[in-house]
Amino acid sequence: MSEDARFCHDAGRVFLETRDLTKTYRLGREDIRALEGVDFVAAQGDFVVLNGPSGSGKTTFLNLISAIDRPTQGEVIIEGVSTTSQTDRQLAAMRRNKIGLVFQSFNLIPVLSAAENVEYPLLLHRLERPERKRRVRAMLEEVGLGELTKRRPNELSGGQRQRVAIARALVSRPRMVLADEPTANLDSETGKAVMQLTSRLNKEHCVVFIVVTHDPAVTIYAQRRFRILDGHLTEEGNDAPVASTA
Amino acid sequence: MLLWLPLRSLLRSRRRSLLSLAIIGLGTTIALVVLGFVQESRALIRETSVAEFGNLQIASPQLWEDTAEDYGYLVQPSTLDQVSALLASESRVDAFTVQLQFPALIASGDRTQIVRVTGFVPGNPALSRAGEIVAGRDLETSDAAAVLVGRSLADRLDLAPGSAITLTLTTVDGAYNATPLQVVGIYEFSSEQVELQSLFIPLRYAQLLLNTTGVDRIVVTLGNIADTEATRARLQAGLTDAQLGLEALTWDELSPFYQQLSNLFDILFGFIALAMAVLVFFIILQILTLAFLERTREIGTARALGTTRRGVLGLLLAEGAWLAVIGSGLGVALGTALSLAFNAIGIRWAPPGTVEPVVLSIRVGITTALAPFLLGVVATILSSLYPALQMARLPVVDALRVE
Numbered sequence: 066m067s068e069d070a071r072f073c074h075d076a077g078r079v080f081l082e083t084r085d086l087t088k089t090y091r092l093g094r095e096d097i098r099a100l101e102g103v104d105f106v107a108a109q110g111d112f113v114v115l116n117g118p119s120g121s122g123k124t125t126f127l128n129l130i131s132a133i134d135r136p137t138q139g140e141v142i143i144e145g146v147s148t149t150s151q152t153d154r155q156l157a158a159m160r161r162n163k164i165g166l167v168f169q170s171f172n173l174i175p176v177l178s179a180a181e182n183v184e185y186p187l188l189l190h191r192l193e194r195p196e197r198k199r200r201v202r203a204m205l206e207e208v209g210l211g212e213l214t215k216r217r218p219n220e221l222s223g224g225q226r227q228r229v230a231i232a233r234a235l236v237s238r239p240r241m242v243l244a245d246e247p248t249a250n251l252d253s254e255t256g257k258a259v260m261q262l263t264s265r266l267n268k269e270h271c272v273v274f275i276v277v278t279h280d281p282a283v284t285i286y287a288q289r290r291f292r293i294l295d296g297h298l299t300e301e302g303n304d305a306p307v308a309s310t311a
Numbered sequence: 312m313l314l315w316l317p318l319r320s321l322l323r324s325r326r327r328s329l330l331s332l333a334i335i336g337l338g339t340t341i342a343l344v345v346l347g348f349v350q351e352s353r354a355l356i357r358e359t360s361v362a363e364f365g366n367l368q369i370a371s372p373q374l375w376e377d378t379a380e381d382y383g384y385l386v387q388p389s390t391l392d393q394v395s396a397l398l399a400s401e402s403r404v405d406a407f408t409v410q411l412q413f414p415a416l417i418a419s420g421d422r423t424q425i426v427r428v429t430g431f432v433p434g435n436p437a438l439s440r441a442g443e444i445v446a447g448r449d450l451e452t453s454d455a456a457a458v459l460v461g462r463s464l465a466d467r468l469d470l471a472p473g474s475a476i477t478l479t480l481t482t483v484d485g486a487y488n489a490t491p492l493q494v495v496g497i498y499e500f501s502s503e504q505v506e507l508q509s510l511f512i513p514l515r516y517a518q519l520l521l522n523t524t525g526v527d528r529i530v531v532t533l534g535n536i537a538d539t540e541a542t543r544a545r546l547q548a549g550l551t552d553a554q555l556g557l558e559a560l561t562w563d564e565l566s567p568f569y570q571q572l573s574n575l576f577d578i579l580f581g582f583i584a585l586a587m588a589v590l591v592f593f594i595i596l597q598i599l600t601l602a603f604l605e606r607t608r609e610i611g612t613a614r615a616l617g618t619t620r621r622g623v624l625g626l627l628l629a630e631g632a633w634l635a636v637i638g639s640g641l642g643v644a645l646g647t648a649l650s651l652a653f654n655a656i657g658i659r660w661a662p663p664g665t666v667e668p669v670v671l672s673i674r675v676g677i678t679t680a681l682a683p684f685l686l687g688v689v690a691t692i693l694s695s696l697y698p699a700l701q702m703a704r705l706p707v708v709d710a711l712r713v714e
Contacts, residue, residue, distance in 0.1 A: 133615050134708040154619055161617025172612040172711075176319035189617050233616075 081107040085139035099125040101296040110271040114287035122296040123277045132156045165234030167244035171226045173218040179229045180214035186237040204232045224255030241273040317630035332638040338587040339642020342683035347673035349576045359501045360566040365530035372558045382483040385525030397549045405534045406437035409526040411517045415480040419468040428510045430517020437532045447472030447496035458492040461506030462499045482522040588690040595694040603698045611710025624703040631695025639687030643680045
């Protein structure tokens with residue numbers, strides 16, 4: 066059984082859980098609660114969309130569940146392990162092994178080619194060179210960039226860069242991909258293509274996708290939709306139609 | 312790729328990287344040229360000292376300590392025979408001879424000069440003056456009341472081969488003695504002090520003047536200067552075993568000038584090397600701090616993807632290491648080229664205490680290049696350590712917020 070197939074076999078199993086998740090920032094003498102008492106559960110294979118106005122706490126929530134920030138109160142539990150007690154090194158390993166990140170502004174490493182950017186997470190996994198090359202080639206072909214592997218980020222269009230970022234997030238076969246405004250810098254056609262790709266990968270690889278977006282065109286792909294307002298998370302209904310990827 | 316990634320990051324900011332390389336290279340070049348000059352000068356002085364003192368001298372400790380009020384330190388023929396046998400058994404000894412030195416006063420016309428007279432064995436290859444004669448001839452075994460004077464003394468007293476001088480001294484018994492001597496030759500030496508103060512006469516005539524059969528020292532020359540310390544140790548063990556009451560000293564112990572100059576050179580190079588290292592350290596610190604700060608978001612991304620703090624630290628230090636190795640390597644190449652150019656031009660200069668200018672020479676070689684190279688590498692890597700640590704410690708979420 067392949068690894069991806071095993072993930073699909075686990076579809077529905079709880080992958081991520083937050084309990085009473087709270088984040089407070091100190092601004093001068095004032096404490097600002099960016100997130101307050103958020104309880105959230107995501108199962109393997111979920112495609113979740115988060116939206117909310119600017120400054121509502123979306124990015125803070127994403128930072129906490131991706132283990133790049135620590136909560137002020139409450140906990141994030143990933144596959145049964147609370148991140149609260151984890152060291153920086155353990156959190157880095159958790160991000161490396163279980164989480165893929167897609168940033169709003171791509172965050173590709175400018176001195177590396179498209180293929181090398183995608184290869185970077187595999188280097189952190191210390192995979193052998195032939196296996197790395199094989200996976201990178203397959204992933205870039207999957208996102209439709211098989212011919213552009215040697216191009217640097219500044220030689221790619223916005224849509225192509227985002228595809229590279231998605232390929233980088235998926236190449237190490239994470240259990241969960243977190244995307245922050247993945248279509249914000251793309252035109253509508255490219256944004257649609259990227260979301261179709263994302264949705265297809267969600268189905269084929271059974272990866273948890275949690276996408277923060279303001280874009281209504283993205284929301285139609287969601288199985289579950291959430292809204293964050295003033296640091297509070299509410300689910301908008303889990304019976305929304307799932308968009309076709311065809 | 313983790314090895315090439317830092318190099319590519321350097322290539323991205325070419326102007327800044329070139330500036331960094333130029334600074335590291337310049338610092339290494341200066342340190343290399345100064346060290347090459349110091350090493351060559353030290354070697355020149357070492358050769359001069361060995362030419363003046365031999366590799367080793369054996370004598371009574373009283374002579375070295377300069378505590379004797381009379382000539383009680385003289386080595387008598389019976390003891391000398393035992394020392395000669397010991398020296399003959401030492402394979403690394405190239406040659407040895409005996410000397411008898413004493414203070415005296417010379418007079419030429421109405422001018423006088425206090426001198427140190429050395430009675431030596433003409434024709435003995437150890438410390439032969441044959442190659443230093445600039446006028447007249449060297450002393451011969453058949454000579455008696457003949458003397459070699461230094462060029463500077465000859466100039467001061469208007470002496471030439473054939474000139475006559477009067478030597479006044481005190482015998483080992485404390486009696487005054489005086490003798491006319493004929494100048495048969497004039498020698499040159501790199502040290503003006505030696506030329507002014509050292510006279511050479513045949514040993515047998517010196518013993519006759521002092522009314523003794525003894526000598527004050529045995530001078531030993533070796534085939535290789537590097538063997539000096541080991542040979543001294545063996546000879547000293549032999550002298551102690553034979554209970555001869557003699558002590559062997561090496562050329563550097565006998566030459567306070569070499570010691571002083573050597574210390575001065577060490578301080579000079581140390582100061583310049585330190586100044587270069589500090590300069591390189593602070594400039595590269597400034598440059599790398601800015602370079603790393605500009606890439607805060609990129610470093611945050613690497614951390615978000617799962618690179619550990621140590622991993623980021625390694626990547627940034629690798630950048631410093633690339634700069635260090637390339638910059639120091641360029642510095643060594645430039646310094647070597649400059650040294651060779653200086654050597655080819657043949658600039659002349661007069662070291663302190665020398666009579667004639669010598670050609671400025673800078674040593675070139677791997678052993679000379681090693682210390683400046685390491686200096687450049689260490690200073691650069693140290694300068695990258697602080698900004699690399701700062702960046703590695705930055706919280707991921709803060710690093711990602713930086714535009």
